[in-house]
Amino acid sequence: MTAKNVVEIRGRGIVPGRVEGEALVSHETISGWGGIDPAAGTIIERRHELFGVCFTGKVLVFPGAKGSSGWSGFFQATRLLGTAPLAMVFTTLSTKSALGAVVTRVPTVTDLDEDPLILVRTGDLVTVDADRGIVTVRPVSP
Amino acid sequence: MRLADDEKAMRDGAEGPAVAAAMNLLVRYGEALGAEHLCDTRNVAGTMTQPSPVKERLVREGGWPKAFSVINLDSDAEFEIPHMRVPTCQLQHGFSDDALGVAPYPASMVDLQADAESFYGAHGVNILATCTPYQVGNLPVRGEHCAWMESSAVVYANSVLGARTNCEGTASTGAASLTGKIPCWGNHLAENRHGTHLIEAEVPVEGFLDWGMFGYFVGDLVQENRPVVTGSLAQPDLTDLKHFGAATASSGGVELFHLPGITPEASTVEQAFGGPPPHRLVYGARERRETYELLNSQGSSSDVDFVLLGCPHASIDQVARAARALEGRTLTAELWIMTPRALRTVADRNGYTEIIHRAGGRVLTDSCPAMSKSAPEGTRVFATDSAKQAHYLPAILGIEAWFGTLEECVDAAVTGTWRGELR
Numbered sequence: 001m002t003a004k005n006v007v008e009i010r011g012r013g014i015v016p017g018r019v020e021g022e023a024l025v026s027h028e029t030i031s032g033w034g035g036i037d038p039a040a041g042t043i044i045e046r047r048h049e050l051f052g053v054c055f056t057g058k059v060l061v062f063p064g065a066k067g068s069s070g071w072s073g074f075f076q077a078t079r080l081l082g083t084a085p086l087a088m089v090f091t092t093l094s095t096k097s098a099l100g101a102v103v104t105r106v107p108t109v110t111d112l113d114e115d116p117l118i119l120v121r122t123g124d125l126v127t128v129d130a131d132r133g134i135v136t137v138r139p140v141s142p
Numbered sequence: 143m144r145l146a147d148d149e150k151a152m153r154d155g156a157e158g159p160a161v162a163a164a165m166n167l168l169v170r171y172g173e174a175l176g177a178e179h180l181c182d183t184r185n186v187a188g189t190m191t192q193p194s195p196v197k198e199r200l201v202r203e204g205g206w207p208k209a210f211s212v213i214n215l216d217s218d219a220e221f222e223i224p225h226m227r228v229p230t231c232q233l234q235h236g237f238s239d240d241a242l243g244v245a246p247y248p249a250s251m252v253d254l255q256a257d258a259e260s261f262y263g264a265h266g267v268n269i270l271a272t273c274t275p276y277q278v279g280n281l282p283v284r285g286e287h288c289a290w291m292e293s294s295a296v297v298y299a300n301s302v303l304g305a306r307t308n309c310e311g312t313a314s315t316g317a318a319s320l321t322g323k324i325p326c327w328g329n330h331l332a333e334n335r336h337g338t339h340l341i342e343a344e345v346p347v348e349g350f351l352d353w354g355m356f357g358y359f360v361g362d363l364v365q366e367n368r369p370v371v372t373g374s375l376a377q378p379d380l381t382d383l384k385h386f387g388a389a390t391a392s393s394g395g396v397e398l399f400h401l402p403g404i405t406p407e408a409s410t411v412e413q414a415f416g417g418p419p420p421h422r423l424v425y426g427a428r429e430r431r432e433t434y435e436l437l438n439s440q441g442s443s444s445d446v447d448f449v450l451l452g453c454p455h456a457s458i459d460q461v462a463r464a465a466r467a468l469e470g471r472t473l474t475a476e477l478w479i480m481t482p483r484a485l486r487t488v489a490d491r492n493g494y495t496e497i498i499h500r501a502g503g504r505v506l507t508d509s510c511p512a513m514s515k516s517a518p519e520g521t522r523v524f525a526t527d528s529a530k531q532a533h534y535l536p537a538i539l540g541i542e543a544w545f546g547t548l549e550e551c552v553d554a555a556v557t558g559t560w561r562g563e564l565r
Contacts, residue, residue: 014174034512034538039195046537066395069291072311073189076216080196094366094395095308095328098174102167103216103313108174 013130017107024058032071041083060085064092071096076103087128160221164317172325181326187290188315191258192235206261214316226266230319272482289318294388300398304406336416343373353382354529357389366395389529437545452480453528465494473502476518483507
């Protein structure tokens with residue numbers, strides 16, 4: 001890991017806080033109701049690229065929310081059941097994703113100046129500084 | 143986000159701690175959206191009574207006040223809950239006692255929900271218990287700011303009624319019910335209500351099946367955008383547009399569409415776009431066939447053991463048509479038709495329920511197999527006239543699906559065999 005590989009993406013923090021952790025990247029939008037199991041913290045949509053994968057404790061990087069208006073309630077349940085992601089970084093802001101991030105209460109950054117779905121890979125070490133609206137990406141391999 | 147004086151007072155506790163917590167959530171949410179201010183609403187449709195494992199635990203620990211504080215206000219503290227400040231209704235929830243012995247669903251959940259109904263009913267929540275509140279006593283008027291959940295109801299309220307609501311969630315509707323406020327963002331603003339895509343039907347769109355397929359095509363095409371649909375469209379009725387909107391919100395995330403000359407905010411195509419229309423996209427015979435095949439791509443066995451009608455919840459007209467189709471028949475497969483409890487009462491008075499029961503079918507209320515994750519024991523293959531239920535139920539219950547007309551569904555329930563085809 002060298003400093004020159006470090007990428008900084010600037011956006012808008014919508015839930016405050018600063019954390020550092022491993023990225024889990026979904027290129028597909030995520031459903032709440034019918035899409036995740038809050039008890040296990042996993043993606044359960046059968047045709048989803050992350051089917052069966054656990055997001056607990058990960059920096060979840062994804063395009064945005066889709067599906068039912070139950071989205072925020074399902075992500076709130078991950079907080080109440082101890083399976084929430086560590087942070088969220090998403091590109092498309094909607095009422096579902098905004099409220100979902102707020103009630104999950106994890107540091108969240110959106111409205112980004114570069115596309116995190118291109119710049120971040122699963123396993124990268126990511127710092128989400130939602131107080132300043134900065135996402136710092138340290139690739140695991142060159 | 144700017145707060146008005148009454149909003150600052152609520153935030154600072156003038157109306158008590160539960161209202162202050164509600165305003166705290168609305169401020170966090172509104173600022174996350176980038177909303178400039180809140181707007182007044184006197185029409186909230188949310189969910190408080192639906193059982194879940196988390197809710198069951200919270201009720202055990204601190205009763206319904208704790209469940210409402212934690213889930214519907216997103217608070218860590220637990221408050222006494224005041225009467226709803228503005229008219230608020232409960233959307234669809236879990237199965238009720240009418241499903242006991244019919245749907246495999248825990249009796250403890252039915253009891254928990256009945257207990258919730260007593261609590262919330264006493265606090266001013268109207269227990270409409272349906273995904274179609276606009277059918278049974280909550281019919282917003284044009285321009286009315288609402289705070290609604292349930293994607294099929296949101297798209298109906300915005301598009302068919304010209305009301306203004308975003309697709310809200312459990313906590314934002316809970317907070318709105320105690321404050322009469324919701325972030326003024328998205329669909330609440332006139333500049334966000336013009337069409338983005340023009341889709342022209344070159345094949346006739348007439349009847350429940352075709353409106354559902356057209357909606358499924360349109361939603362898949364435009365995703366979260368705002369379609370304007372024209373072409374060879376027959377005059378739709380409530381059930382057609384209920385099906386069309388629900389389908390657009392299943393294959394995509396449509397919250398607002400315009401049907402020039404029919405829906406209230408667009409007399410013409412130009413008015414729908416607020417200017418010149420974009421390049422036209424076509425729904426022709428090939429697209430219709432592909433949509434039908436997509437909806438029927440989740441079935442391989444033609445041995446149908448369950449038929450589901452009434453998604454979104456059936457109108458009284460749909461219940462009447464189902465009764466006529468079932469009169470004098472004997473079913474081999476299970477058949478459920480979902481409808482709001484208020485319309486079930488009408489169906490009982492008219493004798494429709496008895497006709498359906500005599501054939502071996504069931505008229506159920508409050509919920510649906512997707513919401514309650516419950517179909518008849520041993521179901522492997524189901525048939526439905528609903529594009530939305532065909533979209534969701536295979537994933538939720540791991541079963542195969544067939545999509546067709548009411549008559550084809552009834553035929554499958556009688557014979558146990560799917561014989562549907564696109565005509």
